[in-house]
Amino acid sequence: EAQVTQNPRYLITVTGKKLTVTCSQNMNHEYMSWYRQDPGLGLRQIYYSMNVEVTDKGDVPEGYKVSRKEKRNFPLILESPSPNQTSLYFCASSSPLGGQGRTEAFFGQGTRLTVV
């Protein structure tokens, strides 16, 4: 079954304690992204990757890091989490379809992070 898997689904942590949210896709997609969802703001892109070892900042990258060492995995790292990073996080993957454009983005189940 084609899927994007995020872990954990729920996480409560304290300010300053480093954490990693994992994301893995089994569709061999080139593109992967992280988004955060906040009330009234929709989803905003944090970081994206166009392929292995190719990553770049999205609209709200401050306080986050990513890596793409393997095509299937795209972890999100919060080196020193702060309360304003409390949010719902989604990982997404998609793939180009050549001249026909690209696939829709497939999303993980989401990770609800609370930083106290």
Place this chain on the structure above:
Amino acid sequence: AQKVTQAQTEISVVEKEDVTLDCVYETRDTTYYLFWYKQPPSGELVFLIRRNSFDEQNEISGRYSWNFQKSTSSFNFTITASQVVDSAVYFCALSEAEYQLIWGAGTKLIIKP
């Protein structure tokens, strides 16, 4: 600059009513994609439709239909004969670059029995 506006924050209707969710977008590109996603109370994002900028045909899928009008930069979504299970937050999104989606703020749809 790219932007997606969903002016309706929340809509509440009684079951079996028709309801239209509005989406207005801004882009300077001639090639772009528009999407609708559904987020039920369980939180996951469910893909509904993708439309590219060269295809202005309206689409119908069961009780769902989409009206894409480039002249007004709108991509509206209509649910016919709404059901309680349609209750969710619905997002419209725009993509120019292949690696990024620009999202509207979402419309919370409440269907009352």
